[in-house]
Amino acid sequence: MLARRFLWIIAIIVMVVIAAAFAYSLFGNQLIRTAMVPSAPFTAPAPGDAPNYIKPTAWVARPDRLTDASRWTPAGYTAAPLPGVAVFYVLPTAVFDRSRWNGSITDPATTQRMEQFLRFQASVFNSVGAIWAPAYRQATFGAFLTDKPEAAKALDLAYADVDAAFTVFLAAQPADKPIILAGHSQGSLLLMRLLKNRIAGTPLVDRLVAVYIPGWPISVTADLPALGLPACTIPDQTGCILSWQSFAQPADYKPVRDQFDKGSFDNGMGLTGDRRLGTEILCTNPLTGVTGIAPEAATANFGALVPNDDFTAGTLQPKTIGARCLPTGILDIGAPPAGFNAYVLPGNNYHVYDFPLFWANLRADIERRVDRYQQPVVKPEPRRIRVSKA
Template identity: 55%
Template sequence: MLARRFLYLIAGLIVLTLAAGLTWSLFQDQLLRMTFVPGGRFDAAAAGPAPDYRSAAAWLSRPDLPDDPARWLPDGVAPAVEKPAIAVFYVPPTTYYSKASWNAPIANVESRQWLRAFAWSEASAFNAIGAIWAPRYRSATLGTFMTDSPDAAKALDLAYGDVERAFDAFVAQLPANRPILLAGHSQGTLHLMRLLKDKVAGKPIAKRIVAAYLVGWPISVEADVPVLGLPACTRADQAGCILSWQSFAEPAEPRQIREIFESSVGLTGAPRKGTNMICVNPLTGLPASAAAPDANIGALVPRSDYMGADVKPGVVGARCDPSGVLLIGAPPKGFDRFVMPGNNYHVFDYALFWANIRADAARRSAAYLGR
């Protein structure tokens, strides 16, 4: 059932590619805005009440939840230790695609389904090294990222407010010396970047961060990293650093990513235009590196009946392109039906490298605990 929901999620996201041919190639940006950007003004009340993170009901994943999708494991993968030394704070990506409001109500049925699917396919990569905490939050809708409207900024502020309060509740329930691993994807990464700047950088808690997996969002080495409180990772066994990548098959066309990146201002206040994106290869744990498919110890590949998924080695290689994106070579089998414009494998940023991410997290955790 989880695998089926995961693939339904993919199908929902890849509705972006339903318009085809000349019309799509000429008018894709306009069509996307018409399809996904809300027409009304931002209204915080439309998203419903803020979640109460003192309650288990406000969490998608938490160590005391009996039904936690982040604890899922594919066949043949060893379960996590019973009492892990590390706590994982995972922030899911966008899970709301409606024009009805700028933010997802916590009770929205579709959003809740997609949250479970992402916990299953992404957060599960970390369940060998830590107890996973993942908040339900009033995610900004997909159309937020297709407009410069002030309403979009307000929607992201509301979503971030939920994430920040969830993080405070998470930290309050941990022992004061418990190490923390941060992980996010897409919108989740955007919120974690702000969280690092506001709540971690320059504070004692920064010493507790094992690593930050800030995946699926462009991060500037020069205009963002200096205020995040952690450096970009430069070694495979380095703790206390940031990993980030964005997956494209070849021929790649990352135009939309570059436009977002180059038209925006970094968290330092400086323009991102002309700066370098972080690209840490998840197959090697190293920046600006390349690896053949045989270095991939396991991608999370959906089964043909969509009723499960298997970890399969050697599915794709990967190399960091000078532009800052991660190139995975020719489109891989098993993933070809769910590709976003530009050969963007954004939906599979975690799944393509699931076992390597799991091993990378274990390696960095061991380095942190051993120092």
């Protein structure tokens, strides 16, 4: 009798789990939206509350900080002791507080998540660059799930912090030092704005080795022309942009495409002022560093960075994950990869893993572009004109 009751309990638990998984597959985005969008009004902070980026404590990564998770490397790799490039890295969303629209830069839980992102994303740059990553008052995760006007205000506040941090970052660099801009998700969105407002059409363009901004869709026609740089089309091209969004099969791209088309913060208007509706999304294959729909097999993957349970470390597994850019502009990674189980979004969206899935290839890509940038420009010798004697 007791054994039968136990089996019934197990059966009920299994049914509940299956029902929950089915509901999540059908209504995952709606459930997340209900749980995460803030209900509180937006409250503008006092002017004196802005981070002071002159101080190292306003950064989560900076060359003069004693501890810095961005300097971590998996086995077989080391960070450069004297990097020759300055990297300005804008972190993705690490705030999930629905009681307010912007996070605090001193919240311990947010800081812990930012360190995880530094370890699994920004670390790809530490062989070539000194990494600067500002702690900024991020728009909370729920701000990206609604068209409430408070969401746009939250992003404006986050951008103001990033803009201020970039000013301090630039002032700390020699005038001729090459720069890499990089970020993910919210960080990529804010860097797009920074490119348009602060860099496009200025001498700073000539100092950019490359811009790595995955995790936020970029319209080839309605966004890219306003950024002042082209998409990367060859593996060692410099002064160009790389972007991708990773999905496993079976994939549901509709939420990303809907958000891209309608735009919660800009009514679907791209940075050029044109509508994004129906336009092509930029997709770079991170295994090759170029745009286009040619697939790359898993054998081309030098090493995906598989995290441990608490994301404090990880191991590289080569030749396990391929990639191809689909005509939709989404990066298809094939079947769900082993080891990347936590934080997968509805629709098999591997958003959180846009960098770790291709860690070793991206590191090689960065080093290749820096090498090309640092090669001396060879000027052709002046043509000698032979003058005939009369």
